[in-house]
Each structure stands twice: as structure tokens, then as C-alpha cells.
Amino acid sequence: MNHFARRSAAGGAAVLAAAGLLLAAGCGDDDKDNAKDTMGSVTSMIGGGPTTTNGAGATTTGEGMETTTGMGTTSGTAAAGESTTISTPDGDITVSGEVYKKYVAVGGATSPLGVPEEAQESGPNGGEYQDFEGGTIYWSSDSGAHIVWGEIREAWEENGGANGTLGYPTSDEKDIPGGKQSDFTGGTITWVGGETTVTPK
Secondary structure, eight states: OOHHHHHHHHHHHHHHHHHHHHHHHOSSGGGHHHHHHHHHHHHHHHOSSOEEEOTTSOEEETTTTEEEETTEEEEEOTTTOSEEEEEETTEEEEEEHHHHHHHHHTTGGGSTTOSBSSOOEEOGGGOEEEEETTEEEEEETTTEEEEEOHHHHHHHHHTTGGGSTTOSBSSOOEEETTEEEEEETTEEEEEETTEEEEEEO
């Protein structure tokens, strides 16, 4: 058997094994991490560079990054390039520049951000942002690229977002005792015990 045929046969067996393990693992929320770990382990056995798979069906393979999701395929060069285009039901969407670098750094389509929902847009003061399924990446030359999501994002947008007094994010969401916090050029938003607090500077 030649090299390709051996890899294909081994890959087919690994995929079947993964499918069996995923079915055995169940579909509950508590089992998603176990299924993700199982798929990641099995797909890495197939070969062809580093591979990760998330519970939503997104797969990223190494070097010439090609990401397949339930929504389409992404292609680009993860390390060297500064953009990628992702096919979605709404059409092809490009992620580029500093937003792209942040997107790749956190795991791209395999991260909680998922795939982009719309094209990158200009923000105030020369900044940029792009909405993804799970949150938004905002970038400005003064603050860098940071992710805003969940209850903190809702409170930030209610206070004007990047155009408001809080301005651009200066940190990603971080853990604090009892909750989460994001810092902004004009203040801080915390989420503790289900309560969101906006603290301007």
C-alpha cells in the first residue's frame, strides 16, 4: 500500500473510531469538552499537521490553514498571511489585519468566537472591528486588538461602545473573584454574580 493509501485507511479508521466515541460520549452540554478532546486526539492521529476540532464541527489544520465548519471552508496561511476568507451561508467573509491576527491567536473558527457574521468595519478614530458568532474583536492603534462578548459586551454597547465614554477595550475579558472583567480606555465593566457594573474612569 502506498503512503497516501495507508494514511487514508488509517484516517478512515480514526474517523470511525471518533464517531463511535462521540456517540458514546453523548450530546449533553457537560460532554462537549470530552467530545472535543476526543475528536482533537483522533484527528491529530490522522496526520497532516496539527489539527483541532471543536464541538460545533469546525476543524483547523496546520500550516496552510484550512478550516472547515458547518458553515463553510476557510483558507489562508495562518502564520505568514494577514487575512483569510471564510465561506458562510451569507457569502464569503474576509478577516484581515490586526483583527485577523487576534482571531488566529485565540483559535479562529475553533474558538468560542466561531465564524465571522459580517465584514470588518471601521470604528471611531481609525479603529476597526468585526462581529463573530460568539463576540466581537475591536482594534485601535492605541489599545490593540481585544475581544468583547457576553453580558460585558451588552453593557458596553448600551453605554455607546467604542463611540461612548468607555471607548475601546484595552484587555480581553479576564477572571476576577466571582466573575469577569474587561478594561476599556475610559473605564471598566465587571460581571459578578450575574450583575454587570460599569465603572467609568
